[in-house]
Amino acid sequence: MSAEEAKDSVRIDRWLWAARLFKSRTLAAHACHGGKVDVNSQAAKAGKMVCAGDTVEVTIPGGRRILKVLALGERRGSAVVARTLYEDLTPPPPPRAERIPPPIHRPPGLGRPTKRARRQLGRLREW
Secondary structure (H helix, E strand, O other), rough: OOOHHHHHHEEHHHHHHHHHHHOOOHHHHHHHHHOOOOOEEOOOOOOOOEEOOOEEEEEEEOOOEEEEOOOOOOOOOHHHHOOOEEEEEEOOOOOOOOOOOOOOOOOOOOOOOHHHHHHHHHHHOOO
């Protein structure tokens, strides 16, 4: 790798850390080695170099994120600065279906419900 290429690219684990997707470079490197990071649709190890314009797909506990690298960063800064390093291309989550209350079930053998229990059942049915 020439000196010119070194200025135009940065290791993926350093970039993920600088973009604040992981709390430490070690966690970013473990994610790379665990197959949780793809660069341009190819699995990436921690030493993979990324350039501006590359697409990075990261699987994190919150879900899968798709990011486009806009700038390179080797140093971790504030969250505002980190947000300028990438463009988030992740599609929005599908809308949640309206929550339907579970069916009312009263185990047999409990006897007749009390007045308080009947009121609670009535509230559940109206919901």
